[in-house]
Amino acid sequence: MTGSWRVLLVLSLFAASVPFWPVQPQQAPTNEAATPWGADYFPNPPLLTQDGEKVRFFDDLVKDKVVAINFIFTGCSDSCPVETARLRQVQKILGDRVGKDIFLYSISIDPYNDTPATLKRYAEKFAIGPGWTLLTGEPDDIEQLRRSLGLYIEGLENGRSKDHNLSLIIGNQATGRWMKASPFESPYILADRLGNSLHNWKQASAMANDYAQAPEVRSPSSGEQIFRTRCSSCHTLGNTEPGMQQGIGPDLLGVTRQRDASWLSRWLKAPDQMLAQKDPLAMLLYEQYNRLAMPNLRLGDAEVSALMAYMEEETTRLQTPLADTAKP
Known part of the structure; x- marks a missing residue:
C-alpha cells in the first residue's frame, strides 16, 4: 500500500470514530436582538394613567411603538405648560394618527401631588386628546425611567427645581432610533419626525410641494x-x-x-x-x-x-x- 493510501485509510477511520452532530440552521435575529433598546434595557415598572388604569412602561407603552415622552408636574409655572402646549400643537398636526401609530406620554415627576385625578384635570385644561396619556407612579420607579431615558437632572425632585427645559425624547422602540428634542422646537418639525422620519417615511405625504409657492425666507x-x-x-x-x-x-x-x-x-x-x-x-x-x-x-x-x-x-x-x- 502506498503512502498516500495509508493516509487516506487513517483519515477515514478517524472520521468514522467521530460522532455526528447535525448543523442547526442559523436563525435571523429578532427585533429584540437587533436593538439594545429592548426589554433588557428599559425598566418595566407599573404606572397609573390619568384614568386610574394600571399599565407597564415597556410592555404597554413603548414596545414596538413610535412615542414622544416628557416629564412634567402639574404645579409647574414655567416650562411645563409650554411643553404641554407645544405637544398639543403636535397632536393637532398629526391628527388621528396619535393613538394609532404615534403615542404621546407625559410622566409626572411629582407623584406625591399628581394623582390620577389631578392629571385628568390638567389634561382637560389643555384639551388633550386621545392617544396622549398622562402618568404617575412610585418616585423610585419614575427616577429609574428618567435615568434610563437620559432625562435625569440632579436635584430635580418633586418639581422643586426650575432647570428642566430639556425633557422630551422621541423614538421608535422597534428600530432603536431615539433622539432628544427641545420643547421649544417647531411643532411642524416635531410632527414630521414622529410621523415620517421615525416611521422611515412609510406614509406618503398628501402635500404637493412646489418651489413657486414657497414663501420668501427672511432673517x-x-x-x-x-x-x-x-x-x-x-x-x-x-x-x-x-x-x-x-x-x-x-x-x-x-x-x-x-x-x-x-x-x-x-x-x-x-x-x-x-x-x-x-x-x-x-x-x-x-x-x-x-x-x-x-x-x-x-x-x-x-x-x-x-x-x-x-x-x-x-x-x-x-x-x-x-x-x-x-x-x-
Missing part, C-alpha cells in the same frame, strides 16, 4: 425668535399661517396697543407674581382662558423689549392693509 429678528420659541406654543399673532390652530391663549395681534406698556412688560416678565398679587386684569385673563396660568418664561428686560417691538411691528404690518381697504 427673523430677536423678538420674532422669542415669539416663535416661547410664545407660539400658546398664542397666535394674527393667525395668518396656513393650517395654524387657534392657541390656548389669546391672539396677541394688537396687544401692544390694547394694554398699558408698563403693565404688559411686567406681565411678560413675571406673570406668576401678578397672579399671586391678584392683579385684576391678570385674574380676568386667567378665568377667561380656562384657568390656565401664564407661565413665567424667565425673560429679561432686553428680551421683553424685543418681543414687544416685534408684536408692534406685526400689528402694523397686518392691520394697516386692513385699514386701507376700509377707506371709501
